[in-house]
Amino acid sequence: MKFPFKTVALIGKYKAPEITGPLLRLAEFLSGKGVAVVVDSLTAGHIEQHDYREMPLHEMGGTVDLAIVLGGDGTMLNIACTLAPFDIPLVGVNQGRLGFLTDISLDTMQQTIAAMLDGKFVTEQRLLLSTRILRDGAQIFNALALNEVVVHRGNASSMIEFEVRIDGEYLYNQRADGLIVATPTGSTAYALSAGGPILHPGLDIISLVPVCPHTLSNRPIVVKSESLIEILMHRTSTVRVRFDSHTYFDLQGNDKLEVTRYPAPVRLLHPVGHSYYHTLREKLLWNKTL
Secondary structure (H helix, E strand, O other): OOOOOOEEEEEEOOOOHHHHHHHHHHHHHHHHOOOEEEEEHHHHOOOOOOOOEEEOHHHOOOOOOEEEEEEOHHHHHHHHHHHHHHOOOEEEEEOOOOOOOOOEEOOOHHHHHHHHHOOOEEEEEEOOEEEEEEEOOEEEEEEEEOOEEEEEEOOOOOOEEEEEEEOOEEEEEEEEOEEEEEOOHHHHOHHHHOOOOOOOOOOOEEEEEEEOOOOOOOOOEEEEOOOOEEEEEEEOOOEEEEEOOOEEEEEOOOOEEEEEEOOOOEEEEEEOOOOHHHHHHHHOOOOOOO
16 A cells, blocks of 8 residues: 555446535545546546546556545445455545445545545455356356355245355255355345344454255354355256345356455555444444433
8 A cells, every 4th residue: 555645546436426526526625635636437427527537447556546435335345346456445435324334424525535645544454255156167257245245046936055165175055045155344234134243344254144044053154264165056046146236147056156365455444533333333223222
């Protein structure tokens, strides 16, 4: 991570015209601070007039020192996976309520980012999942995921059947509606609604959470982040694997999904005083009086 930040990319929520005003105000503010501003090409396509350099996400490596994402957690998930190979730190500005990943409000955006430009921030590393799908021993698809990888049945009413191995060792065969492989970041997303544990994002672990398992003894399990998780499909009618709900692939019988830890983490920058537990209280309403 390069500091101080000389070149900053601004990335807005896809096809969200309401983000144009705040984004341009932030761009003007950064320019006034002597920072070179780059606007993501897709974001720029929805801005009628501006004088800033445009650049696609995949070309930002080696050019951009910091990326500021204006949107919500869903936008941040997508951008984080795209920029992770370039080790570009991310700052999240939420256009609505406080998010788990986008924790700066539009109202305090300029004041907070000004402090961060002066070095007043905390850095957090988030574990990222690397996945690939094998068919007849050959790789046919790969993707990254910051929240979770989910294998689930499609439109068919019947359960799917699959085998799970950890580091080459057989764990179980399972009949269920699906299986969630979640990072600590994703533990407060789909995995939480399926009965999985809340994991602090600083932990280097991965959780496997079954979705509506046929056998009630099948419970979530947590494994070390260096594990190789293999999911072999036995019974498939319509089975799909999703990566953070942004990318998906349809599986066939005997396809194998491999999930491992991506070598580089996602780097999130937060204002000084950021508290994960405060975010939990706000998002899960733990601060409400009974």
